[in-house]
Amino acid sequence: MSSQERTWKTIESGPHTYEEALHPVVRKNYGKWKYHEIPKPGVLKHVAESGDAIWTVRAGTPRQDTVDKVRLLCDIADKYSDGFLRFTVRNNVEFLTPNGENVEPMIAELESLGFPVGGTGMCVSAVSHTQGWLHCDIPATDASGVVKSMMDTVYNEFKDMQMPNKVRLSTSCCSINCGGQADIAVVVKHTRPPRINHDHLVKTCELPKAVARCPVAAIRPTVVDGKKSLMVDEAKCICCGACFGACPAMEINHPEHSKFAVWVGGKNSNARSKPSTMSLVAHNLPNNPPRWPEVTEVIGRILTAYKAGGRPWERIGEWINRIGWKRFFEETGLEFDDNMIDSYRHARTTFNQSAHIRF
Amino acid sequence: MDGANDSAVKGSCQCGGGCASAGNGKFLNETPMLDQLESGPWPSFVSGFKELAERTKKPMLRGVLDQLEYSYQTKMGYWKGGLVTVDGYGAGIITRYSMIKDKYPEAAEFHTMRIQPAPGLHYNTAMLRELCDTWEKYGSGIITLHGQTGDIMLQGIEQDKVQECFDELNQNGWDLGGAGAGMRTGVSCIGQGRCENACYDNLKLHLDALKHFSPQVHRPEWNYKLKFKFSGCPNDCTNAIMRSDLAVIGTWRDAIDIDHDEVKAWIAERGVDALVNNVINHCPTKAIMLKDGDIDISTRDCVRCMHCINAMSKALSPGKERGIALLMGGKNTLKVGVNMGSLIVPFMKMESDEDREAFLELIEEIIDWWDDAGLDHERIGETIERVGLKQFLDGVGIEYDINQISRPRDNPYFKAKY
Ligand code: HEM
């Protein structure tokens, strides 16, 4: 298809407008909601000051959708929620209807089409999800496949509300961690410094940019075969992969040596404790497609221990704060090792600056 | 799509492995590893892709599945970037060329178009179907709903179809999101659309802010990326504090609104033990007292964390004097380590158009400062870490406020003006 003469002049409209996409009952009661209930897993009931009520049915999706799947969701919305639907930031789809009688048939139809209904309240919700081999240019693993495998194993926890509090999961296919901070996060950890392809490097990379990208100043200019290139001081390198983003000739991904690590205790909400960042509790897990069983096994252990020991409303990090890291490792059967003692900037803030001791 | 079948014939499998002899009358080659992702109860993206490929016979879909299978076998990724844009824009298309196009020529190009959805990710089916039709016409038909930065990601298009595809989308009211060193697409929670906790109209502020910065979304010109996220209350359902440079979080200034009859009804239903263990003991500042079978909240002690309101949704609500808190500098690991946003402005009213204009003026000031003080590839949180919060506040003209710190300095070395 050759590009023809353009007849359309671009309108820089920014985001799509939302008013036409709001259900009329939402528009009418906008900003005037009074309270909500969760009548059953996957269903919310919001009541407005006017007395109007709206039911929400929430379902999981693969996130990597297709036009066919989206049209299926539109069929559901046309049939049961007056042609309106929305998505949550965790990739769930929601149908809002003022008609409570639509709830059960909608659930039945969604489930029959393979969209699990759940993701509300004290549950394990869908995974905050990165790109991986399907689309990113710097991943050491896939994202959609890891997520599919994880969600298969926590399927019942998605559909039920038996956890002490919400559990947020995330995945990331390199240490940049687009997946973000979560109660349990699966993040790739490279375990070897980059391998440099000097032929490519001189042709494709801006040397100062690659040097500047390194957080520990491990990259130095050098000369190889009479041409300017770069070298890595392997003793300094922390295997973060940042240089690979700037210079793909510094290959950090490795089929065996890029491993998985599991982090816990991240929390964004301000509820109760302040937001918190995550801590490393398992690493050196193999990158084992297509099902990554070693990773889902670790997640299973953490969830089982938290479900048994967490008190109502305690997020995973808050539960650990109460019982302490020593008991966290005992109860999950995971092993604390010396790599879990921070050695990067501000590390001392993670040391025990007290005589609080647990035996 | 016209011509799809022709190129399907010429583009049969080149991988040299067992897949060349698919020979089962199916359009797709064998993908034994990916097939294992079709079992299990969670919906499978692999099944979705395969169904779409068998229906549309788009060669690109076969190529992408083949390349993904090859990644699963070799445990390596095979995409590299490049530069593709539409007329007048410098961002919004994420370019993907295959490094192994000799093996899988059908997936040689697989670019993504980032499209900005409505704030709060609301759709009606007419607009969503229209989007699907255009995307099926020009692209692969694969859609990510949604990326972490909030875009609809239309994944899989060739360079020579990008402009026409965009023109058609643009005529239907859609626009590209950001990429590179500029303003990025924003994210909002559902806010006042459905949530009783929302303390400001975050959908409106999101729309106004992203429209205001549209030129900087489309033509990146700053040190690095800048992201907004808009959460209606401190529950922060959009993860704004961690995942945006500008976290706009709703809050209130006066007392929590208590419906005492509903408090009593709550206690009657669940008991005093539940009130003490699940509400009062969880208050981070011990602001709640049990008093004659009812609760009393000391507003001066409350830090507006939301816990008691979450636990007693019918009985408690945010106060009446509502607005936003602005936190700044959240970002993930690269390269100084994880940083959460820190509080810059504890409270701004956000009710009128004037309030929203004042907000945008403040953001303009902040960006001007960052333009001057920041280094290339430095997020604004990193700039502040390097030069200091005080320098930032002075530079932008924001007043000092004790809420900006968790405690005063513990380091005695400073030079004071006397
Ligand atoms: C070539 C390099 C990179 C690629 C291809 C890439 C790709 C992506 C993509 C596709 C997304 C989701 C986008 C969307 O939803 O619109 C994303 C989000 C994100 N990226 Fe990257 N990224 C790259 C580099 C980086 C770097 C260098 C950083 C860190 C400084 C980073 C941090 C993040 C974070 C934190 C998010 C999620 C942010 C949020 O939720 O707002 N990425 N990335």
Ligand code: SF4
């Ligand atoms: S986590 Fe890394 S590899 Fe994965 S999408 Fe983000 S930048 Fe790409």
Ligand code: SF4
């Ligand atoms: S991997 Fe990270 S630490 Fe090692 S050289 Fe590259 S940027 Fe530096």
Ligand code: SF4
């Ligand atoms: S952030 Fe607050 S206002 Fe927004 S959806 Fe979550 S609870 Fe509601």
Ligand code: SF4
């Ligand atoms: S909002 Fe939080 S700090 Fe305030 S009274 Fe309730 S639980 Fe306590």
